[in-house]
Amino acid sequence: MNNEQKFSWFAIILIFICFVGYLALVPIIGFDRAWGVFGLAGLIGLPPLFLRRKNSPKGVSFDERDRQIARKATQAGGMASYVTFVFGLMGTWGIQTYKGNVTVHLDMLVILTLLGLMALFLVRSVVLLVLYHRGNSYAE
Amino acid sequence: MPNNNVSNMIRKLRFENGEMTQQELANRAGVTRQTIIALEAGKYAPSLTLAFRIARVFGLNVEEVFLYTQEE
Numbered sequence: 342m343n344n345e346q347k348f349s350w351f352a353i354i355l356i357f358i359c360f361v362g363y364l365a366l367v368p369i370i371g372f373d374r375a376w377g378v379f380g381l382a383g384l385i386g387l388p389p390l391f392l393r394r395k396n397s398p399k400g401v402s403f404d405e406r407d408r409q410i411a412r413k414a415t416q417a418g419g420m421a422s423y424v425t426f427v428f429g430l431m432g433t434w435g436i437q438t439y440k441g442n443v444t445v446h447l448d449m450l451v452i453l454t455l456l457g458l459m460a461l462f463l464v465r466s467v468v469l470l471v472l473y474h475r476g477n478s479y480a481e
Numbered sequence: 482m483p484n485n486n487v488s489n490m491i492r493k494l495r496f497e498n499g500e501m502t503q504q505e506l507a508n509r510a511g512v513t514r515q516t517i518i519a520l521e522a523g524k525y526a527p528s529l530t531l532a533f534r535i536a537r538v539f540g541l542n543v544e545e546v547f548l549y550t551q552e553e
Contacts, residue, residue, distance in 0.1 A: 343513070400508040405528050406516040473515070475524055 343402055344392040345411055346473055349466035352385050356463050373448070379455055385462055410472045418465030426457035487526040488548045491517070494539045509538045 359379050366375035430453060437445050495501040503521075507514040511534060519525035520535075527535065527547075536546045 343515075400504070401511055401513055404512040404516055405531060406519060406525055407513065475519075 343407060344388075345403075345407060345469060347392055348388045349414075349469045351388050352462045352466045353470075355382060355384055356459055359459075376448075376452065379459075382455070382459060410469060413472060414465045414469035417468040418461040418463075421464035422457045422461035425460040426453060429453040429456060486523075486550045486552065488523055488550070489520060490546055490548070491535065492521045494541070494546065498539060506535070506538060510534045 359382050362378040362381070363375050366378055369375075433445060433449055433453065491506070495503070495506055503517045504514045507517045510517070510531065512531065516525065516527075516531075520527060532543050532547050536543045539546060
């Protein structure tokens with residue numbers, strides 16, 4: 342397992358913990374305050390500090406196929422992020438306009454940004470792991 | 482649109498060259514073992530540079546290691 346795969350598992354587990362934590366806290370502290378648990382998602386930025394890229398003693402640890410997989414996964418993540426953010430924005434706009442509201446609460450923008458970023462990391466991580474798994478079926 | 486396929490003889494050539502391991506070929510070609518696994522499974526088409534490097538490990542031309550077929 343290379344650093345990209347480790348990072349992907351880290352991101353998936355962290356996002357899963359955030360959602361489970363949110364659902365667990367909602368009955369205790371309510372919908373609005375439970376969103377605070379998503380602050381844990383900020384830890385996704387930490388892996389580059391402890392996952393250093395280095396060649397293994399046996400040879401290279403990152404090559405052209407890894408770069409290709411990372412690029413495809415990042416594209417998929419970027420698209421998911423864009424779709425989430427745009428649909429969220431337009432959905433919010435549609436609902437609020439229908440209700441006759443002129444202004445939108447700031448929380449909505451924060452949540453949409455958060456969901457867009459989480460979609461980026463979640464989809465990137467899942468696609469990356471799937472692409473690696475597809476090529477590893479014939480290992481000796 | 483035509484369907485392009487690149488197959489290869491890597492697995493056969495490894496065994497014909499002293500039962501070379503995937504790791505040994507990976508080291509000599511400058512890639513990870515996972516890439517060799519994906520190549521042998523036909524799940525990854527290498528860059529031209531990598532194709533040349535692998536062919537050179539076996540002392541062959543690229544066309545003797547990689548086969549290109551175009552399906553209409």
